[in-house]
Amino acid sequence: MNDITWEDPYCAEGANCFRIGTDTTGNAYIAIAGQEDTPLTDTHEALRALILEIKAGKADHLL
Numbered sequence: 001m002n003d004i005t006w007e008d009p010y011c012a013e014g015a016n017c018f019r020i021g022t023d024t025t026g027n028a029y030i031a032i033a034g035q036e037d038t039p040l041t042d043t044h045e046a047l048r049a050l051i052l053e054i055k056a057g058k059a060d061h062l063l
Helices: 044-055
Strands: 017-022 025-033 040-045
Touching: 025 044, 040 044
Parallel strands: none
Antiparallel strands: 017 025, 025 040
16 A cells, blocks of 8 residues: 555544545545544545535535
């Protein structure tokens, strides 16, 4: 696996902490804080699209 540069954990209430990371080959990673050895992996562009869709409210029905 490539070297991943992880952002600081984002934590909501309680222990719901996630981390986002990237590597030098253009991959993006999302992991539960403390479980960075088993991340969800996709391209940087896919992560960007996911974040933009969430910010646009397309996942509000999950709340």
